[in-house]
Amino acid sequence: YLPCSHRSSQPYFTSWVMHCTERTFVAIKPDGVHRALIGRTIARLEDKGYSLVALKLLKPSRTLAESHYESLRSKPFFDNLVSFITSGPVCAMVWEGKDVVAQVRKLIGNTDPLSSAPGTIRGDFGIDIGRNIIHGSDNISNAEREIQLWFHSEELVEWNPNLHEWIYE
Numbered sequence: 001y002l003p004c005s006h007r008s009s010q011p012y013f014t015s016w017v018m019h020c021t022e023r024t025f026v027a028i029k030p031d032g033v034h035r036a037l038i039g040r041t042i043a044r045l046e047d048k049g050y051s052l053v054a055l056k057l058l059k060p061s062r063t064l065a066e067s068h069y070e071s072l073r074s075k076p077f078f079d080n081l082v083s084f085i086t087s088g089p090v091c092a093m094v095w096e097g098k099d100v101v102a103q104v105r106k107l108i109g110n111t112d113p114l115s116s117a118p119g120t121i122r123g124d125f126g127i128d129i130g131r132n133i134i135h136g137s138d139n140i141s142n143a144e145r146e147i148q149l150w151f152h153s154e155e156l157v158e159w160n161p162n163l164h165e166w167i168y169e
């Protein structure tokens with residue numbers, strides 16, 4: 001992973017460079033993929049101003065799904081959750097930008113779609129907690145852990161979106 005300061009020496013990018021290093025892991029779960037919500041989900045994150053760094057469609061292995069949800073291993077819904085995620089396909093992504101971890105969680109909404117505000121992804125598209133469409137890392141250290149779990153470093157694409165001077169002051 002290249003630090004942002006290595007990506008551009010142009011002054012326009014100075015401010016963006018200070019903020020652009022934060023990354024989060026986002027996954028559209030099998031229900032979101034089957035319901036054809038990939039495009040609309042990506043559009044919301046692009047519309048906010050965030051940049052896509054990596055994207056792939058896959059059927060996760062049991063090992064991957066269990067590692068991803070490791071902290072929930074003792075929960076009664078763990079086996080169902082892992083079976084559901086491994087049924088695939090999952091659209092796995094890495095997004096980048098200022099405060100992206102917390103902001104993506106806000107755009108996604110609460111874990112239970114029925115308690116999610118209209119305007120959020122889960123609030124607009126979901127009903128049941130076990131079919132809540134999308135995952136977003138809940139803090140920066142989990143984001144780093146999940147990105148490493150789902151992606152090889154060479155799958156993360158370094159680029160300078162030329163919209164950034166119009167999004168970051």
Ligand code: ADP
Nearest residue numbers: 072077081110111129130131132134135136138
């Ligand atoms: P979030 O995805 O909002 O970070 P958690 O990490 O607590 O929420 O849970 C991971 C996923 O496990 C949820 O998105 C949801 O799909 C599932 N889940 C959480 N709680 C329940 C529950 N009580 N019953 C069934 N599934 C649940």
